[in-house]
Every structure is written in C-alpha cells, then in structure tokens.
Amino acid sequence: MDGSVKKLTADSATTAQELTEQLCANIHLKDRYGFSLFIALFDKVSSLGNGGEHVMDAISQCEQYAKEQGAQERNAPWKVYFRKEVFTPWHNPTEDPVATNLIYHQVVRGVKCGEYRCDKESDIAMLAAQQFYVEYKTTFDSTLISNVLPNYIPDQFLKSGGDKSIGRWEKLVVEAYKKSYYLKERTPDIRAKEDVVSYAKIRWPLLFSRFFDALRMSGTELPKNHVIIAVNWTGVYFVDDEEQVLLELSFIEILSITVHRSAQAQAHSFTMATVQGQEFVFQCVSTEEFDAIITYMQDGLRRRSQYLVATQDYSPPGLWGIVLGIKPPLP
CATH class of the missing domain: 2.30.29.30 (Pleckstrin-homology domain (PH domain)/Phosphotyrosine-binding domain (PTB))
Structure with a gap:
C-alpha cells in the first residue's frame, strides 16, 4: 500500500493466513485484524483474505486466465497486494503507527485514482492539504504546492478544467492547509495520517467490507x-x-x-x-x-459495551424498576 515490495517465502501449501503472518512479522505490524491479501491481474482484483485460501492456487488461476486471454502463463502480470479490507467498530488509529501508515497510503492512492470518491470539494482539498503536510511540513509555498498538486487531486477533477482547474484547486488546498490544526500546532505527521484513516473509516464503510x-x-x-x-x-x-x-x-x-x-x-x-x-x-x-x-x-x-437491545416494552417490578428509573404501570 505504501509502494514498498517485500520478498516472502511460499510453497504450494502456503495459505493467505501464513503469508500474512510472515509479512506482518517482517514489517512489525501489530494491529493485524482486517488486513488481507489481494491478487490482481489485468483489471481484475480478488481478495484472498487472511485465512485458509492457498496463495499458489490463486496464482495458478491467474496464469490460466492469462493463457485464455492469449498471454504466456509464465509472463502473467499478476501482483499480490497487502491491503486494509475491513475495520472493526473499535478501530483506533493511534494504537499502531505501522498500520496507520499503511492505511493512509492506501486511502490517498485510492482517492487519487478514483477508487475512493469524495462528494465535497472541501474534503478533497483537506485530504490534499494533509498529504502536503505529511510530505513537506512547511508553510505555504505557491511554487511547491502548484508542482505537487497533481499528485493529490483525483484525475477526473484535473482533466476537466485544465490550467484554470489547477489554480482553483491550489486556492482551495491552501485555504484548507492554513486552517489546519496540525500546521498551527506543528504536530507530528502521524496525527494527519490518523485523521485520514478515521475519515476513510467513516466515509467509506461499504468499500472497507x-x-x-x-x-x-x-x-x-x-x-x-x-x-x-x-x-x-x-x-x-x-x-x-x-x-x-x-x-x-x-x-x-x-x-x-x-x-x-x-x-x-x-x-x-x-x-x-x-x-x-x-x-x-x-x-x-x-x-x-x-x-x-x-x-x-x-x-x-x-x-x-454496556448496552443491550430491547425487543418489546417491559417495566421491571420492585427494586429493579426504581434502580433503572422506570416507573411502575398505573393500576
């Protein structure tokens, strides 16, 4: 997700869970739940999960599919990715900076290529401002931000407006950047990454399923x-x-x-x-x-949790009704 490549050992019996555990140990990932292996070939992406799926079987299927499409099996351009697939309700991005860094890169890359879509321009501008802070941690520099802006704004928004679009987005991002608390307080860049992860969890629950x-x-x-x-x-x-x-x-x-x-x-x-x-x-x-x-x-x-769900109306008699603050029914 962050663009790095890891070499792992696998054989015909290696499962997605085993390969995931090997990778997590390699990158010192502690908050592992919800991360999964994905395999991509051409424009098809499939989740292998992190369970008993055999990785080599999936690779073999990719090679067979490539052969059916007229390519050579040995040259099938399959790739295996490690991504955040699902969040828990109690996910806390402050608990594991390694996990947060991985999810952050997955989100910003996904926003750029259109995998994750924002409804509001202000949200896109804020995400771009957060990326700028993570990478540069500097005050406003018109030349710098103008040069890097195409790396942050989704392609579909840049293609429609040309040079005028760049100028308008530059203004929006600068405004968001100057208003940000992380710039005013000079917080560590991990704080901005945590905000991006929290936003993604709330904004795209179905895409993280x-x-x-x-x-x-x-x-x-x-x-x-x-x-x-x-x-x-x-x-x-x-x-x-x-x-x-x-x-x-x-x-x-x-x-x-x-x-x-x-x-x-x-x-x-x-x-x-x-x-x-x-x-x-x-x-x-x-x-x-x-x-x-x-x-x-x-x-x-x-x-x-300290809560329960009631399936029908009920008034507890006696002491329990008083403790729970429920008045007994009138005679």
Missing part, C-alpha cells in the same frame, strides 16, 4: 435471492448486482448464526436469525468465514 457471495434458499424474503453480503464495522449489508442495498442489519440485531456444513463445498449454508424475528437461510461457500467475522465483531462489541 468483506464480501460474501450468497444465495437465499428460504426464510424471510428479500427483493432478490442472489445477493452479495458485505460485512463492515457498521454492520451487515445485503447488496444486489446493481449495488443497491436491499437490507441493512447492525451487529446487535443479529441474534444467531448457525452453520450447516455439506460434503460439497458449494452446498455449505447458514441460517441467520435477527431480534426482529426474521430468519434467513443462505447458501454460501465461505460460511465459516462469514460466521467467524460476525462472531469476532459481536464478541468485541460485547466486551466494550
């Missing part, structure tokens, strides 16, 4: 049966092939998940029950991985 291809078999109906289930720090989203959100559930609304294993991997399924009384049965190849991520999120929230 673990995705599962699923088919609804029975239970509560949805507008479509074939869905993509996106799990991120805000909860679980059911999305159709047109990227329309069909249903959204917070983690506290998920009552239970029961995994149904089959002799055939394609027939694995799970049942998910909600506090509203809904029950969904989905067929999914990665049922155990889905169950694991939901369990991890819920357990983490329980350990950090």
Whole structure:
C-alpha cells in the first residue's frame, strides 16, 4: 500500500493466513485484524483474505486466465497486494503507527485514482492539504504546492478544467492547509495520517467490507435471492448486482448464526436469525468465514459495551424498576 515490495517465502501449501503472518512479522505490524491479501491481474482484483485460501492456487488461476486471454502463463502480470479490507467498530488509529501508515497510503492512492470518491470539494482539498503536510511540513509555498498538486487531486477533477482547474484547486488546498490544526500546532505527521484513516473509516464503510457471495434458499424474503453480503464495522449489508442495498442489519440485531456444513463445498449454508424475528437461510461457500467475522465483531462489541437491545416494552417490578428509573404501570 505504501509502494514498498517485500520478498516472502511460499510453497504450494502456503495459505493467505501464513503469508500474512510472515509479512506482518517482517514489517512489525501489530494491529493485524482486517488486513488481507489481494491478487490482481489485468483489471481484475480478488481478495484472498487472511485465512485458509492457498496463495499458489490463486496464482495458478491467474496464469490460466492469462493463457485464455492469449498471454504466456509464465509472463502473467499478476501482483499480490497487502491491503486494509475491513475495520472493526473499535478501530483506533493511534494504537499502531505501522498500520496507520499503511492505511493512509492506501486511502490517498485510492482517492487519487478514483477508487475512493469524495462528494465535497472541501474534503478533497483537506485530504490534499494533509498529504502536503505529511510530505513537506512547511508553510505555504505557491511554487511547491502548484508542482505537487497533481499528485493529490483525483484525475477526473484535473482533466476537466485544465490550467484554470489547477489554480482553483491550489486556492482551495491552501485555504484548507492554513486552517489546519496540525500546521498551527506543528504536530507530528502521524496525527494527519490518523485523521485520514478515521475519515476513510467513516466515509467509506461499504468499500472497507468483506464480501460474501450468497444465495437465499428460504426464510424471510428479500427483493432478490442472489445477493452479495458485505460485512463492515457498521454492520451487515445485503447488496444486489446493481449495488443497491436491499437490507441493512447492525451487529446487535443479529441474534444467531448457525452453520450447516455439506460434503460439497458449494452446498455449505447458514441460517441467520435477527431480534426482529426474521430468519434467513443462505447458501454460501465461505460460511465459516462469514460466521467467524460476525462472531469476532459481536464478541468485541460485547466486551466494550454496556448496552443491550430491547425487543418489546417491559417495566421491571420492585427494586429493579426504581434502580433503572422506570416507573411502575398505573393500576
């Protein structure tokens, strides 16, 4: 994500988890959860996750695909990336500067190439100002900022306006830069990186999701049966092939998940029950991985939470009602 290249040892049995652990040890990454391996070939990018997926199998599939496209297998231009895939609800960018630096570079590169899109020009200007501070930590220099601005502003915004666009963006970025607290307080550049990471977590929860291809078999109906289930720090989203959100559930609304294993991997399924009384049965190849991520999120929230969800009206009698501040019902 930061542009560096690492050499790792792998064989035909090496899993994504093993390669991830090897890499994390190499770069001294402590806050490892939510980082995954991705493999890219041409314009296709697939997540290998950080579990039991065999890395060499994925590379072999890339080589086979390249052969089908007319290229030589041995020259297939595949690349393996290490990226932040999903945040936890309790993610704190101050806990591990190595993780924060990696995510920061992933975000600013993603904004530049259009992977992550901002709705407001002020947000783009602020992100550019933060990058300028991280790289230069200097007061305003019109020549310098004009030269580096094309490295920060997304291409689609620069192509439409030409030289006039550069001038307008320079003004916006300078204003954001001069107003920034990190310039006024001369904070370490890691503070600006932490702000970028926090912004990305809040702004693009769906883009920082673990995705599962699923088919609804029975239970509560949805507008479509074939869905993509996106799990991120805000909860679980059911999305159709047109990227329309069909249903959204917070983690506290998920009552239970029961995994149904089959002799055939394609027939694995799970049942998910909600506090509203809904029950969904989905067929999914990665049922155990889905169950694991939901369990991890819920357990983490329980350990950090002092709240519960009420499914119906209830007035506790006697002492508990007084302690909770609930008045008993009138006779």
